[in-house]
Amino acid sequence: MSQSTHFGYREVKLDEKQRLVDGVFHSVAQRYDLMNDLMSGGLHRAWKDALVSKLRPPKNDRPWRLLDVAGGTGDISFRALKAAGPGAHATVSDINADMLAVGRERADEQYFGEQIVFVEANAEALPFPDRHFDAVTIAFGIRNVPRIAQSLSEMQRVLKLGGRFLCLEFSQVDVPALEEIYNTYSFRVIPEIGRAVTGDAESYRYLVESIRRFPEREVFAAMMREAGFARVNATPLSGGIVAIHSGWRL
Numbered sequence: 732m733s734q735s736t737h738f739g740y741r742e743v744k745l746d747e748k749q750r751l752v753d754g755v756f757h758s759v760a761q762r763y764d765l766m767n768d769l770m771s772g773g774l775h776r777a778w779k780d781a782l783v784s785k786l787r788p789p790k791n792d793r794p795w796r797l798l799d800v801a802g803g804t805g806d807i808s809f810r811a812l813k814a815a816g817p818g819a820h821a822t823v824s825d826i827n828a829d830m831l832a833v834g835r836e837r838a839d840e841q842y843f844g845e846q847i848v849f850v851e852a853n854a855e856a857l858p859f860p861d862r863h864f865d866a867v868t869i870a871f872g873i874r875n876v877p878r879i880a881q882s883l884s885e886m887q888r889v890l891k892l893g894g895r896f897l898c899l900e901f902s903q904v905d906v907p908a909l910e911e912i913y914n915t916y917s918f919r920v921i922p923e924i925g926r927a928v929t930g931d932a933e934s935y936r937y938l939v940e941s942i943r944r945f946p947e948r949e950v951f952a953a954m955m956r957e958a959g960f961a962r963v964n965a966t967p968l969s970g971g972i973v974a975i976h977s978g979w980r981l
């Protein structure tokens with residue numbers, strides 16, 4: 732097989748992955764927030780709060796622009812705006828219009844007004860100028876993006892100099908006693924919750940598998956450095972079930 736044919740094949744596989752991911756979030760959009768609570772036993776709230784405390788949005792009226800990539804129904808942005816002063820503004824970007832529509836409704840219910848906007852965009856090609864945002868976050872999103880390196884470069888490109896990037900993602904459990912329970916829970920319980928709530932166990936099996944395929948912390952740190960981030964580190968939470976990856980544009 733010639734290299735270009737092989738590359739073309741890989742591109743098709745990556746596009747198929749995106750189609751599969753889009754199908755999952757299209758079918759779950761209305762019940763996404765409920766699913767998160769059911770599947771994580773509410774833990775996703777604590778993990779998201781940990782992300783926002785690391786982000787430390789300014790409490791005063793200093794202008795501060797956040798981009799939340801793969802922001803879905805807006806959870807991270809809502810939490811960041813609540814923690815921030817009146818100068819804060821959030822842009823939620825996501826490839827899936829259904830997730831964004833739910834987010835817009837939730838933003839209206841919470842009277843965020845002009846403090847938040849929702850933009851349909853692929854994380855691999857962000858429609859924003861260079862050096863535009865003070866902070867960029869992505870939570871439980873990057874493992875769904877087919878071209879991770881490309882989206883890391885994009886997120887680095889749109890950050891201002893001195894801006895911070897934070898990524899919350901599933902990681903590797905490093906407590907042996909927890910590992911077995913976690914494996915059973917992921918491969919048996921999560922697809923069953925998916926079936927009960929959305930009638931679709933297969934998509935949830937795919938999501939669990941995507942967690943296992945996501946690069947280990949050190950490999951992901953190397954990818955972040957490759958994309959141009961500095962002072963890269965990772966903080967595991969809940970025995971390594973998730974980790975917050977941090978980097979700066981310096």
Ligand SMILES: C[S@@+](CC[C@H](N)C(=O)[O-])C[C@H]1O[C@@H](n2cnc3c(N)ncnc32)[C@H](O)[C@@H]1O
Binds near residue numbers: 804830852872
């Ligand atoms: C598990 S949800 C996370 C949503 C939100 N960040 C949260 O923590 O609640 C993953 C999101 O990634 C989005 N996504 C998948 N592929 C994407 C891509 N290539 N570009 C942008 N968003 C993408 C999905 O549409 C979905 O909304």
